[in-house]
Amino acid sequence: MKHRNDQTQKSTPKAPISLRARRLIPALVIICLLGTIALLVVRCQSKAEVIREANQANSETEQPPLNVVTLKMTPGLIRDQIDLPGVTEPWVELTISAEVAGKVMEKVVTEGASVNKGDVLVRIDPRDYRNAYASARASHTLATAELNRLKKLHNRQAVSQSQLDNAMTELARTRASMDIARIALERSSIRAPFSGVVNDMFIDEGQYMAVGDPVAEILDINRLKVRVGIPESDVAAVRRIERFKVCIDALEERTFVAKKHFLSKTADPMARLYNLDLELENSSGDILPDMFARVEIVKKEIPDGLSIPLYSVISRNDDQIVYIVQGNRAKARSVKLGLLGGWRVEVREGLEPDEDVVVVGHRSLNDGEAVKVVKRVTAVEDILK
Numbered sequence: 001m002k003h004r005n006d007q008t009q010k011s012t013p014k015a016p017i018s019l020r021a022r023r024l025i026p027a028l029v030i031i032c033l034l035g036t037i038a039l040l041v042v043r044c045q046s047k048a049e050v051i052r053e054a055n056q057a058n059s060e061t062e063q064p065p066l067n068v069v070t071l072k073m074t075p076g077l078i079r080d081q082i083d084l085p086g087v088t089e090p091w092v093e094l095t096i097s098a099e100v101a102g103k104v105m106e107k108v109v110t111e112g113a114s115v116n117k118g119d120v121l122v123r124i125d126p127r128d129y130r131n132a133y134a135s136a137r138a139s140h141t142l143a144t145a146e147l148n149r150l151k152k153l154h155n156r157q158a159v160s161q162s163q164l165d166n167a168m169t170e171l172a173r174t175r176a177s178m179d180i181a182r183i184a185l186e187r188s189s190i191r192a193p194f195s196g197v198v199n200d201m202f203i204d205e206g207q208y209m210a211v212g213d214p215v216a217e218i219l220d221i222n223r224l225k226v227r228v229g230i231p232e233s234d235v236a237a238v239r240r241i242e243r244f245k246v247c248i249d250a251l252e253e254r255t256f257v258a259k260k261h262f263l264s265k266t267a268d269p270m271a272r273l274y275n276l277d278l279e280l281e282n283s284s285g286d287i288l289p290d291m292f293a294r295v296e297i298v299k300k301e302i303p304d305g306l307s308i309p310l311y312s313v314i315s316r317n318d319d320q321i322v323y324i325v326q327g328n329r330a331k332a333r334s335v336k337l338g339l340l341g342g343w344r345v346e347v348r349e350g351l352e353p354d355e356d357v358v359v360v361g362h363r364s365l366n367d368g369e370a371v372k373v374v375k376r377v378t379a380v381e382d383i384l385k
Contacts, residue, residue, distance in 0.1 A: 065370035069360035070325055071308060072378045073353050078305040078346050079298050080339040086228035086246070086293040088280070092194060092220035093289075098209045099187040100124060107205050109216075115192040121216050122203060126188040133181035140174035147171050196220040224280045224287055226258055228295045229273030237299040238263060244278055245296040248287060256280055256287075258295075300339065306351055307344040309380055312359045313337065322351070323358040323365050325373060330358060332367040344380055359383055 102124035109121050147167040153159040200217040203209060226246055230238050238260075246256045258278035267274050278295070280287065313335070314321045320337055323330045335350030351357065356376065358365065360383065365371070377383055 063370075065328065065372040066330075066361055066364060067374045068323075068325070068330070068358045068362065068365070068371045069375040069377065069383065070356035070373050071312075071359045071380065071383065072376060073306050073308075073347075073351050073355045073357060074378055075304040075306060075353055078302040078307050078339055078344070079341045080300040081296055081298045081341060082234065084228050084230070084295050084297060086226045086278075086295045088248075088287055088289055088291045088293055089225040089227055090196075090219040090221050090289045091223045091225060091279075092196065093199075093217070094193065094219075095217050096121065096190060096193070096215045098124070098190065098211060098213045098215055100129065100184050101210050102126075102128070102188060102208070104203050104205050104207045104209060107201065107203065109198050109201070111198055111201055113198045114196075115198060115218065116195045117192055119192045120189050121192055121198070122190040124188040124190070124209065126185060129181065129185040129188050133178065133185045136174065136178035136181040140171070140178045143167070143171040143174040190215055192218060194218070194220055195222070219289065221282055221285065221287075221289060224282050224289065225261065226278040226280050226293050226295065228276045228278065228293075229268065229271055230263070230276050231273060232267070234297065234299065235263070235274055238276060238297060241297065246278065246280060247294040247296070248291055249294070250291050251286060254286075302339065302346060305338075306347045306353065307341070307380070308347055308351075308357055309359055309383070310340065310343050310345045312357060312362055313345065314362065322347075323362045324351070325356045325358060325371060328370055328372070330362075330365045330367065330369050330371045 104122060105125050106123040108123065109115060109119070115121070147164075147170075150159055150164050150167045154161070154164045196218045197220075198216055199219045202214045202216065209215070242260050244258050244260070246258045248254055248256070258280040261277040261279040263277075264275040308322065312322055320335050321332050322335055324333050325331075333350055336348045338346035338348040340346075356373070358371070359377075360375075361371075377385075
């Protein structure tokens with residue numbers, strides 16, 4: 001009994017130690033778990049950083065170069081020119097009117113006929129005018145004979161000086177009447193005043209015509225006028241030019257060379273343009289009046305300049321950038337531009353002959369980026385071929 005009590009007394013103090021141990025175990029487990037999780041997070045982050053760096057390195061080394069087309073810089077002619085619309089006009093356009101009255105006896109020509117200067121177009125009944133001329137001529141003959149008779153009598157002092165003067169006056173009057181009658185007779189045959197083409201006839205045979213009635217319209221189209229409206233800003237350039245290239249769209253865009261004829265001194269009040277008339281030879285008759293024309297006006301020429309397509313220039317912060325190819329890399333180059341001719345622009349500074357400028361694919365480039373030149377051209381016109 002005593003021995004049992006001793007064992008009980010000895011085992012009683014162990015209870016508090018076991019309780020504290022049981023309380024510490026969860027805390028220790030949580031601490032271990034947190035440490036393990038933190039270690040895993042650090043290792044994962046390190047692994048992710050290594051993977052990201054490896055992927056970035058692979059992407060940089062494996063990214064294929066961009067395909068581009070380049071233009072070799074070659075000095076050539078650059079033109080500062082403008083194309084202005086114009087219209088062709090007859091060199092002379094004239095409506096012929098009757099100068100004497102009468103009935104139309106004969107309509108000699110028809111519309112579209114070619115006539116020479118002096119050819120008869122229409123004949124008016126000449127009988128009245130022929131009789132008037134015959135009467136005037138007879139009066140003139142009589143006056144001439146009377147004057148000769150009086151001169152003989154005056155030499156013998158048989159007539160006075162006043163009688164002789166009256167005879168001389170009568171002769172002059174009859175001569176004038178005869179000339180008037182002759183002109184009227186000639187005008188009964190209406191003739192072409194110049195060589196050209198009959199564009200319209202306004203009369204028919206049997207029709208009575210009064211003085212001033214229109215008879216026919218004649219055009220001189222052996223040479224034509226090309227009328228162009230010139231803006232005020234281009235007048236100074238036009239004054240220095242004597243010959244112009246003219247393109248007629250209606251004739252399959254054939255081109256002709258025209259000479260400057262006249263530049264108006266005042267501007268059109270509505271359009272504020274100065275009319276420029278060009279002289280264009282048309283001996284073949286292919287060009288017709290009122291055809292649309294495009295006139296090329298070259299304001300300035302640079303014989304040995306460098307030029308690139310305007311679309312190959314990139315604007316960045318008030319700077320003009322192009323890309324050139326050096327080795328297998330694209331290099332950004334700042335340029336200074338000059339004349340604009342069509343879709344080409346002059347490069348005054350920034351490029352040298354024989355350099356290759358990227359003209360296709362440049363919008364996606366960055367400075368120093370790898371490129372692959374799939375096509376090299378030496379002329380701007382060959383880019384689209």
